[in-house]
Amino acid sequence: MADWDGVAERGVYQGAYQGERDRLSDAAHRGDWAAVLAAVSKSAALVNARRVGGRSGWAPLHQAAWHDAPAEVxxxxxxxxxxxxxxxxxxxxxxxxxxxxxxxxxxxxLEPVPVHPVPAKALRAMEHFLHALVRVRTEHYAVRTALVLPQACVLTELPDAALWFGVPGMYGGFGIHLEEAGRAPRLRVTSHCRMVGYSGRTHHITPDGCVLVESGW
Known part of the structure; x- marks a missing residue:
């Protein structure tokens, strides 16, 4: 399962990890592909990292498009x-x-090649309900950290169609799975807080809404 890095606030990451992300963003911004690829080789999760607290939300692939990077990069x-x-x-x-x-x-x-095709309108609708669910659940656990919420479109290109969104301050997070694609898409979203017993919830999200299907696990 891939990780969605949704921290949008500087100061949450400390020390070496924050520095690693800053150096990657700086290298991608100036088109230093040797440095970018070396960083990604060392820590694969950085390949989709955006500058923490940045305004553009660009990852290295956006910067590669901007700089007209060599095709091999x-x-x-x-x-x-x-x-x-x-x-x-x-x-x-x-x-x-x-x-x-x-x-x-x-x-x-760069043209997306979806492994699990879903109509764009359906993706937008499910993402709307997903974001509402995340806001409700994180507010319940008094999460104060600014977040970049998961994009449902990413699920369509992941082989297992699954993302994990760990939320600082929640002591847990959200598992997001695209279970069905095509004409009847559905997300299965699990969420929990490790510090609270039986806090687990499972929701099903379709383009028409969000439904709680299991709780107390």
């Missing part, structure tokens, strides 16, 4: 697990950045 980022569907704060995917700037040679590489 883009291929190495994709091989390391970079998400083609990841949207920036403005809603742009890497392919959208490339198209806007005329990076035509990169378009075939």
């Amino acid at each position: 883009v291929e190495q980022l994709l091989a390391a697990g970079a998400w083609r569907t990841l949207r920036s704060a403005d809603g742009e995917r890497p392919v959208d950045v490339a198209a806007r700037l005329g990076r035509d040679a990169l378009l075939p590489l």
